[in-house]
Amino acid sequence: xxxxxxxxxxxxxxxxxxxxxxxxxxxxxxxxxxxxxxxxxxxxxxxxxxxxxxxxxxxxxxxxxxxxxxxxxxxxxxxxxxxxxxxxxxxxxxxxxxxxxxxxxxxxxxxxxxxxxxxxxxxxxxxxxxxxxxxxxxxxxxxxxxxxxxxxxxxxxxxxxxxxxxxxxxxxxxxxxxxxxxxxxxxxxxxxxxxxxxxxxxxxxxxxxxxxxxxxxxxxxxxxxxxxxxxxxxxxxxxxxxxxxxxxxxxxxxxxxx
Amino acid sequence: xxxxxxxxxxxxxxxxxxxxxxxxxxxxxxxxxxxxxxxxxxxxxxxxxxxxxxxxxxxxxxxxxxxxxxxxxxxxxxxxxxxxxxxxxxxxxxxxxxxxxxxxxxxxxxxxxxxxxxxxxxxxxxxxxxxxxxxxxxxxxxxxxxxxxxxxxxxxxxxxxxxxxxxxxxxxxxxxxxxxxxxxxxxxxxxxxxxxxxxxxxxxxxxxxxxxxxxxxxxxxxxxxxxxxxxxxxxxxxxxxxxxxxxxxxxxxxxxxxxxxxxxxxxxxxxxxxxxxxxxxxxxxxxxxxxxxxxxxxxxxxxxxxxxxxxxxxxxxxxxxxxxxxxxxxxxxxxxxxxxxxxxxxxxxxxxxx
Amino acid sequence: xxxxxxxxxxxxxxxxxxxxxxxxxxxxxxxxxxxxxxxxxxxxxxxxxxxxxxxxxxxxxxxxxxxxxxxxxxxxxxxxxxxxxxxxxxxxxxxxxxxxxxxxxxxxxxxxxxxxxxxxxxxxxxxxxxxxxxxxxxxxxxxxxxxxxxxxxxxxxxxxxxxxxxxxxxxxxxxxxxxxxxxxxxxxxxxxxxxxxxxxxxxxxxxxxxxxxxxxxxxxxxxxxxxxxxxxxxxxxxxxxxxxxxxxxxxxxxxxxxxxxxxxxxxxxx
Numbered sequence: 103x104x105x106x107x108x109x110x111x112x113x114x115x116x117x118x119x120x121x122x123x124x125x126x127x128x129x130x131x132x133x134x135x136x137x138x139x140x141x142x143x144x145x146x147x148x149x150x151x152x153x154x155x156x157x158x159x160x161x162x163x164x165x166x167x168x169x170x171x172x173x174x175x176x177x178x179x180x181x182x183x184x185x186x187x188x189x190x191x192x193x194x195x196x197x198x199x200x201x202x203x204x205x206x207x208x209x210x211x212x213x214x215x216x217x218x219x220x221x222x223x224x225x226x227x228x229x230x231x232x233x234x235x236x237x238x239x240x241x242x243x244x245x246x247x248x249x250x251x252x253x254x255x256x257x258x259x260x261x262x263x264x265x266x267x268x269x270x271x272x273x274x275x276x277x278x279x280x281x282x283x284x285x286x287x288x289x290x291x292x293x294x295x296x297x298x299x300x301x302x303x304x305x306x307x308x309x310x311x312x313x314x315x316x317x318x319x320x321x322x323x324x325x326x327x328x329x330x331x332x333x334x335x336x337x338x339x340x341x342x343x344x345x346x347x348x349x350x351x352x353x354x355x356x357x358x359x360x
Numbered sequence: 361x362x363x364x365x366x367x368x369x370x371x372x373x374x375x376x377x378x379x380x381x382x383x384x385x386x387x388x389x390x391x392x393x394x395x396x397x398x399x400x401x402x403x404x405x406x407x408x409x410x411x412x413x414x415x416x417x418x419x420x421x422x423x424x425x426x427x428x429x430x431x432x433x434x435x436x437x438x439x440x441x442x443x444x445x446x447x448x449x450x451x452x453x454x455x456x457x458x459x460x461x462x463x464x465x466x467x468x469x470x471x472x473x474x475x476x477x478x479x480x481x482x483x484x485x486x487x488x489x490x491x492x493x494x495x496x497x498x499x500x501x502x503x504x505x506x507x508x509x510x511x512x513x514x515x516x517x518x519x520x521x522x523x524x525x526x527x528x529x530x531x532x533x534x535x536x537x538x539x540x541x542x543x544x545x546x547x548x549x550x551x552x553x554x555x556x557x558x559x560x561x562x563x564x565x566x567x568x569x570x571x572x573x574x575x576x577x578x579x580x581x582x583x584x585x586x587x588x589x590x591x592x593x594x595x596x597x598x599x600x601x602x603x604x605x606x607x608x609x610x611x612x613x614x615x616x617x618x619x620x621x622x623x624x625x626x627x628x629x630x631x632x633x634x635x636x637x638x639x640x641x642x643x644x645x646x647x648x649x650x651x652x653x654x655x656x657x658x659x660x661x662x663x664x665x666x667x668x669x670x671x672x673x674x675x676x677x678x679x680x681x682x683x684x685x686x687x688x689x690x691x692x693x694x695x696x697x698x699x700x701x702x703x704x705x706x707x708x709x710x711x712x713x714x
Numbered sequence: 715x716x717x718x719x720x721x722x723x724x725x726x727x728x729x730x731x732x733x734x735x736x737x738x739x740x741x742x743x744x745x746x747x748x749x750x751x752x753x754x755x756x757x758x759x760x761x762x763x764x765x766x767x768x769x770x771x772x773x774x775x776x777x778x779x780x781x782x783x784x785x786x787x788x789x790x791x792x793x794x795x796x797x798x799x800x801x802x803x804x805x806x807x808x809x810x811x812x813x814x815x816x817x818x819x820x821x822x823x824x825x826x827x828x829x830x831x832x833x834x835x836x837x838x839x840x841x842x843x844x845x846x847x848x849x850x851x852x853x854x855x856x857x858x859x860x861x862x863x864x865x866x867x868x869x870x871x872x873x874x875x876x877x878x879x880x881x882x883x884x885x886x887x888x889x890x891x892x893x894x895x896x897x898x899x900x901x902x903x904x905x906x907x908x909x910x911x912x913x914x915x916x917x918x919x920x921x922x923x924x925x926x927x928x929x930x931x932x933x934x935x936x937x938x939x940x941x942x943x944x945x946x947x948x949x950x951x952x953x954x955x956x957x958x959x960x961x962x963x964x965x966x967x968x969x970x971x972x973x974x975x976x977x978x979x980x981x982x983x984x
Binding site: 362364365367368369370373384385388389391392397398400401402403404405406407408409411412413415416417418419420421426429438446447449450451453454456457458459460461463464465527531553554557558560561562565566569692693694695696697700701703704705706707708710 | 718721724725728750751754755758759762765766769770772773776777779780781783786792793796799801802807833836837840841843844845847848853856865866867868869871872873874875876877878879880882883884886887888890891904905906907908909910911912913914915916917918920921923924925927928931936937938970971972973974975976977978979
């Protein structure tokens with residue numbers, strides 16, 4: 103399934119004011135993988151994501167989605183394939199009602215009203231938000247907004263789901279619901295997150311960015327076991343892998359390796 | 361500064377609505393052609409920003425009172441005249457619908473007064489000429505104050521003209537002008553200073569915003585010729601509306617002529633020019649003292665008016681009975697009120713029970 | 715200006731009312747918008763001394779309020795709140811227009827008072843027309859109706875975006891403003907300089923938000939054109955609504971019904 107590949111090759115991005123956000127980033131993500139991109143603030147995570155749907159163009163190097171490279175002609179198709187969910191759902195929900203927001207993508211794809219309706223209902227069902235159809239976005243809770251934001255992207259039937267800080271700002275219940283939801287998706291998933299416990303649960307592979315470079319790229323558990331690496335990149339072990347604050351013993355997880 | 365429905369006649373309101381609608385259509389077409397689809401969310405969000413910013417107060421030094429930002433000039437500096445006009449108009453629409461700021465008929469006036477003058481007059485003719493791209497704070501302040509004052513003076517004067525030519529208020533023109541202009545001079549200065557404060561901040565923090573805003577457009581504002589033409593059109597329009605009302609009250613005009621020249625009519629060709637000049641002079645003198653629809657003054661003119669003027673009392677009584685201020689009218693009015701309340705009450709009961 | 719929080723609550727309340735399910739709510743927005751405009755035009759076209767002739771027009775707001783199942787006390791309070799601003803200039807009429815117009819027994823009422831009262835009634839009518847229109851239609855629907863009635867798409871979209879983000883921006887503004895108030899003491903710190911930087915920050919954040927929204931729009935295939943979703947129907951019911959009210963307004967404008975009623979009654983009493 104080569105058209106689900108996400109590839110970066112010596113990707114470099116320098117902002118107009120001279121900041122080097124990405125120095126030399128290369129990776130290859132295949133179909134169905136669940137990858138987390140972690141790193142300190144300012145390491146370049148969001149910049150990297152913005153290259154994946156062509157919003158930013160590389161200063162040097164290349165990004166490829168499947169067999170497509172980024173040209174004006176291929177952009178619409180790339181944006182259909184790569185569904186991007188941003189950090190602040192208020193930026194993503196700009197239509198008067200949930201229905202219209204979720205329908206925005208399919209309508210722009212040129213689908214007929216019947217098809218649009220179908221896509222919208224399927225997407226809303228996937229995220230458990232059918233009952234929110236007619237609601238205006240400002241009457242949604244934080245968790246509902248996140249789910250609807252995902253639905254706005256799902257309705258375009260993407261192959262790759264990219265999310266910037268998915269669990270940011272959610273209360274524990276909403277966070278748990280979202281994680282259950284994401285576990286169910288068969289798409290290729292690429293997240294950035296500070297929520298390392300979520301990363302541990304959902305992503306089998308992790309890329310660590312530091313100062314615009316890839317410092318590590320491998321199985322999530324291996325990376326979280328590398329204390330030196332984590333310290334260098336201003337990271338920590340996930341809380342579930344740290345010592346128990348009550349009884350003081352180190353967590354069973356690191357021992358069992360699961 | 362907002363016009364109100366209650367003080368507006370359909371003629372004046374309709375005229376200004378036509379002007380504003382035309383402007384909106386023009387700006388919409390132009391903004392679409394610009395092909396910068398970034399403007400779409402930007403205009404919407406900046407409108408919301410303006411709305412929110414207007415609700416934050418600051419205390420005015422020297423006085424004890426607080427003020428708030430108008431924002432027309434600020435938006436124009438950020439967005440350019442056409443996009444800013446649309447944004448200002450949209451904010452006014454929301455305010456009219458939700459806060460009765462003015463009302464729906466006066467909306468046309470308000471869009472014109474508060475949108476046209478800052479965006480198409482004050483900004484291109486004054487602000488841009490004085491400031492430039494990203495000048496120092498002093499320059500920005502001077503430019504902003506000058507532009508804000510100009511824009512608000514024009515807007516305030518427009519309000520006066522619109523109100524008085526509507527004829528619903530009894531406030532005489534001169535009093536109204538004396539009331540509005542100085543107040544808005546002060547408001548204009550404050551607006552200019554505050555606008556300058558915000559613009560300076562943006563200039564220092566993110567000069568690219570203003571450069572982007574300026575760069576996309578030609579350095580000179582709209583050609584002076586166009587602005588003058590617009591002014592001429594507005595003047596003709598206003599003049600036309602005003603004279604319509606003035607001529608509807610021939611008593612006053614005749615009285616004014618009679619009083620000063622001692623004649624009822626303008627003399628023949630020999631005195632033609634003189635007569636015309638005198639009449640002109642009367643007209644000019646006539647504006648500040650005369651309110652365009654005041655039977656009250658006609659009454660005091662009664663004894664001097666020779667011919668033509670109906671005795672004022674009779675006119676009043678006629679108007680009175682025509683419009684329901686006679687006894688039967690009042691009785692009927694009360695009955696109507698009662699009926700309306702009853703109807704509403706019954707309907708409400710029915711729809712609640714349903 | 716009311717407090718920011720109060721304003722947001724107002725918006726939300728009106729918005730919620732607009733989602734009511736009465737038959738009035740279901741009528742196409744275009745008919746409701748046109749009727750409201752016609753109403754305001756009729757009211758405003760009266761002469762300055764019209765007073766009782768205006769009373770029958772109260773029927774429209776009363777009926778809309780009732781059929782739309784809207785809370786009367788809320789709207790009455792709102793109208794009362796907005797009334798002073800709309801009427802401020804009119805209050806000066808009694809000062810300038812002292813000519814007696816009406817004699818009611820021992821009382822002499824000058825034209826100034828009559829015209830002032832007329833302005834008050836006019837204001838009540840026009841303000842309630844606007845508010846009730848929103849309460850029974852909802853702002854987004856009004857925008858769509860306007861677009862179908864010929865308003866340029868860019869402007870209609872602008873209105874929708876504005877409305878959508880007013881909620882977000884007013885909350886942000888409220889937070890900043892509150893933070894500033896909490897750190898000002900006895901009026902110090904509430905001046906123009908702090909305002910400039912507070913609003914400046916808000917502006918910058920807003921600008922960046924606009925960029926992000928644009929990103930999100932592009933990510934979902936936006937190419938500059940907004941496509942309409944469902945076509946709306948303007949059917950028999952809408953036509954009936956429009957023609958019925960229009961006919962009534964025209965009749966009430968041309969004939970002074972209270973006068974007729976009153977003459978009937980006073981005539982019958984004699």
